[in-house]
Amino acid sequence: xxxxxxxxxxxxxxxxxxxxxxxxxxxxxxxxxxxxxxxxxxxxxxxxxxxxxxxxxxxxxxxxxxxxxxxxxxxxxxxxxxxxxxxxxxxxxxxxxxxxxxxxxxxxxxxxxxxxxxxxxxxxxxxxxxxxxxxxxxxxxxxxxxxxxxxxxxxxxxxxxxxxxxxxxxxxxxxxxxxxxxxxxxxxxxxxxxxxxxxxxxxxxxxxxxxxxxxxxxxxxxxxxxxxxxxxxxxxxxxxxxxxxxxxxxxxxxxxxxxxxxxxxxxxxxxxxxxxxxxxxxxxxxxxxxxxxxxxxxxxxxxxxxxxxxxxxxxxxxxxxxxxxxxxxxxxxxxxxxxxxxxxxxxxxxxxxxxxxxxxxxxxxxxxxxxxxxxxxxxxxxxxxxxxxxxxxxxxxxxxxxxxxxxxxxxxxxxxxx
Amino acid sequence: xxxxxxxxxxxxxxxxxxxxxxxxxxxxxxxxxxxxxxxxxxxxxxxxxxxxxxxxxxxxxxxxxxxxxxxxxxxxxxxxxxxxxxxxxxxxxxxxxxxxxxxxxxxxxxxxxxxxxxxxxxxxxxxxxxxxxxxxxxxxxxxxxxxxxxxxxxxxxxxxxxxxxxxxxxxxxxxxxxxxxxxxxxxxxxxxxxxxxxxxxxxxxxxxxxxxxxxxxxxxxxxxxxxxxxxxxxxxxxxxxxxxxxxxxxxxxxxxxxxxxxxxxxxxxxxxxxxxxxxxxxxxxxxxxxxxxxxxxxxxxxxx
Ligand SMILES: Nc1ncnc2c1ncn2[C@@H]1O[C@H](COP(=O)(O)OP(=O)(O)OP(=O)(O)O)[C@@H](O)[C@H]1O
Ligand SMILES: [Mg+2]
Numbered sequence: 001x002x003x004x005x006x007x008x009x010x011x012x013x014x015x016x017x018x019x020x021x022x023x024x025x026x027x028x029x030x031x032x033x034x035x036x037x038x039x040x041x042x043x044x045x046x047x048x049x050x051x052x053x054x055x056x057x058x059x060x061x062x063x064x065x066x067x068x069x070x071x072x073x074x075x076x077x078x079x080x081x082x083x084x085x086x087x088x089x090x091x092x093x094x095x096x097x098x099x100x101x102x103x104x105x106x107x108x109x110x111x112x113x114x115x116x117x118x119x120x121x122x123x124x125x126x127x128x129x130x131x132x133x134x135x136x137x138x139x140x141x142x143x144x145x146x147x148x149x150x151x152x153x154x155x156x157x158x159x160x161x162x163x164x165x166x167x168x169x170x171x172x173x174x175x176x177x178x179x180x181x182x183x184x185x186x187x188x189x190x191x192x193x194x195x196x197x198x199x200x201x202x203x204x205x206x207x208x209x210x211x212x213x214x215x216x217x218x219x220x221x222x223x224x225x226x227x228x229x230x231x232x233x234x235x236x237x238x239x240x241x242x243x244x245x246x247x248x249x250x251x252x253x254x255x256x257x258x259x260x261x262x263x264x265x266x267x268x269x270x271x272x273x274x275x276x277x278x279x280x281x282x283x284x285x286x287x288x289x290x291x292x293x294x295x296x297x298x299x300x301x302x303x304x305x306x307x308x309x310x311x312x313x314x315x316x317x318x319x320x321x322x323x324x325x326x327x328x329x330x331x332x333x334x335x336x337x338x339x340x341x342x343x344x345x346x347x348x349x350x351x352x353x354x355x356x357x358x359x360x361x362x363x364x365x366x367x368x369x370x371x372x373x374x375x376x377x378x379x380x381x382x383x384x385x386x387x388x389x390x391x392x393x394x395x396x397x398x399x400x401x402x403x404x405x406x407x408x409x410x411x412x413x414x415x416x417x418x
Numbered sequence: 419x420x421x422x423x424x425x426x427x428x429x430x431x432x433x434x435x436x437x438x439x440x441x442x443x444x445x446x447x448x449x450x451x452x453x454x455x456x457x458x459x460x461x462x463x464x465x466x467x468x469x470x471x472x473x474x475x476x477x478x479x480x481x482x483x484x485x486x487x488x489x490x491x492x493x494x495x496x497x498x499x500x501x502x503x504x505x506x507x508x509x510x511x512x513x514x515x516x517x518x519x520x521x522x523x524x525x526x527x528x529x530x531x532x533x534x535x536x537x538x539x540x541x542x543x544x545x546x547x548x549x550x551x552x553x554x555x556x557x558x559x560x561x562x563x564x565x566x567x568x569x570x571x572x573x574x575x576x577x578x579x580x581x582x583x584x585x586x587x588x589x590x591x592x593x594x595x596x597x598x599x600x601x602x603x604x605x606x607x608x609x610x611x612x613x614x615x616x617x618x619x620x621x622x623x624x625x626x627x628x629x630x631x632x633x634x635x636x637x638x639x640x641x642x643x644x645x646x647x648x649x650x651x652x653x654x655x656x657x658x659x660x661x662x663x664x665x666x667x668x669x670x671x672x673x674x675x676x677x678x679x680x681x682x683x684x685x686x687x688x689x690x691x692x693x694x695x696x697x698x699x700x701x702x703x704x705x706x707x708x709x710x711x712x713x714x715x716x717x718x719x720x721x722x
């Protein structure tokens with residue numbers, strides 16, 4: 001064990017003094033993190049552009065009170081960047097002159113919106129009264145005298161008769177938007193809930209189900225939070241597979257491995273020392289990425305003891321895979337080649353940068369079989385969802401693989417006949 | 419003197435080709451033993467088998483009484499190694515590299531005396547990468563010596579060095595011998611073998627073609643002393659003929675071969691007394707090799 005420590009110290013020192021090593025292990029990932037973080041995390045404060053055309057105006061050309069109130073309700077969600085569209089504009093013609101349609105959205109408030117809404121409100125309220133009367137007669141008639149019952153029944157009959165002959169229709173607000181754009185679903189949802197709230201207000205119903213909201217900052221994770229575990233996993237993986245493979249091949253090529261193998265240092269201690277050094281790098285990298293994410297993107301995910309343990313196991317696993325590959329290859333080019341050939345596909349397949357679900361199903365199958373997937377899924381469960389129990393499979397898979405690959409690296413690395 | 423290395427019928431095959439072909443030799447404690455031969459002769463293969471870095475195909479090797487197949491760990495603790503094309507950690511300093519090896523061997527205490535012995539004390543805080551070729555080799559030797567080994571294996575420690583650096587390295591190797599270490603050396607420089615070794619083994623194509631003390635080898639295979647003149651002619655030839663029959667023409671002059679140093683000196687004096695310039699050439703390992711193998715080796719270790 002003392003020798004593992006000696007190897008570890010030496011390798012760390014050697015690595016720290018290598019500018020390219022530092023660049024590729026640290027700066028490169030951090031730069032990528034900044035770029036990706038900005039790309040994916042930047043949608044935070046976007047408002048959706050929305051044209052509103054209000055056709056509900058009175059004889060003198062003023063917008064009706066109710067339609068104005070509806071627009072105000074939509075505004076109050078603060079989700080939209082609202083641009084009024086004159087009632088004379090022809091939307092089809094307007095669209096033809098625009099470059100892109102993904103961000104074009106129109107909400108049309110029809111003529112007669114207010115009138116229809118009021119009529120409908122009256123009808124709805126009457127309907128409620130009728131229903132109430134029926135309920136009272138059915139359930140409480142034994143407590144009432146006959147004349148009251150007769151009066152109530154008569155009132156109910158009159159109202160029902162009135163309802164039957166009026167056919168008040170609901171005013172329809174029309175959303176015109178690109179059905180293929182992802183944002184359209186979100187916008188539909190918002191407008192739907194605004195309409196609901198509006199309806200409740202009109203009918204005088206008080207809220208029955210009350211959506212309660214917590215402080216956004218604590219509960220809702222930003223994109224950068226969501227992706228951070230993925231980045232950590234992906235870069236520990238590439239650092240291990242690509243970095244470790246090339247490092248040990250370099251040591252082998254320039255004769256250092258031979259020099260050390262001529263001393264009493266054992267092969268096992270050399271390999272464990274290498275893995276330990278790479279693990280240390282992985283940890284340092286993780287700290288750095290979290291630091292950057294914290295400072296720049298306001299990420300809140302702080303790794304706890306579970307996360308630290310999983311990161312440790314992940315570092316050991318991917319360094320040992322790198323050591324194993326390094327045991328096969330002879331020259332640096334081959335090491336680079338094999339490292340990249342395995343590292344990069346794994347990185348992009350892993351779901352570290354985008355959800356696995358958006359990939360074709362056969363790729364999902366491959367991705368879900370990769371250790372990187374278990375790694376970042378586990379980290380996500382711990383760091384984002386605070387559900388360490390859900391990371392059990394990740395712990396098991398990574399630990400088993402780490403042990404297997406460490407033993408394999410010791411088996412495959414040649415300490416003789418180099 | 420007791421034997422510290424025993425090699426008997428050692429064979430190493432790489433696939434079908436035989437790199438080392440049934441060689442046997444002994445190395446005595448405290449001597450410098452040199453394996454000399456051209457590129458590809460099997461020198462590295464042989465040393466690395468002795469260092470437990472390669473597995474022999476067959477044969478018996480014992481180092482300090484231990485068999486290489488059984489007691490690798492014990493052997494490694496007691497030997498020091500400078501591999502061919504030696505490298506250290508480039509970005510570590512001289513001192514850090516030497517300390518690394520000392521740490522692995524568990525050696526405590528000061529390293530200054532070792533660094534001074536190898537003239538490295540002044541550059542101890544320089545990174546290995548920026549050292550000259552000669553210094554790098556000395557760092558290698560220092561790293562091998564710091565564990566106080568009983569046997570030092572130096573595989574071509576001066577190849578690629580300029581003559582000055584080579585001579586400095588020779589000085590270092592001699593100093594190490596003086597401290598009582600056994601040195602196992604390989605080289606393709608005949609001069610090096612001659613200047614440093616107590617005994618040499620000439621290896622060609624995996625076979626040892628001759629072995630013995632340097633002096634004896636030269637006496638036996640050196641082909642005697644030669645005297646060269648710049649001019650020829652009857653007069654010169656007559657003087658040569660008084661002492662030898664072996665006379666050949668060389669570049670307008672003559673060359674006579676003599677078995678003893680005395681005869682050569684007499685001829686030379688005779689010639690000088692008649693104002694004829696003469697040069698005595700002593701035989702060395704170069705001549706030994708030439709007469710044994712029939713070819714010379716150039717500066718790079720290839721057959722000429
Ligand atoms: N690992 C190997 N695999 C196959 N053949 C090898 C291997 N190592 C050496 N050889 C071959 O064995 C022969 C002897 O090689 P070796 O390196 O022992 O020679 P050497 O005397 O040290 O030469 P040099 O002066 O070039 O170092 C050569 O023909 C070489 O090509
Ligand atoms: Mg060699």
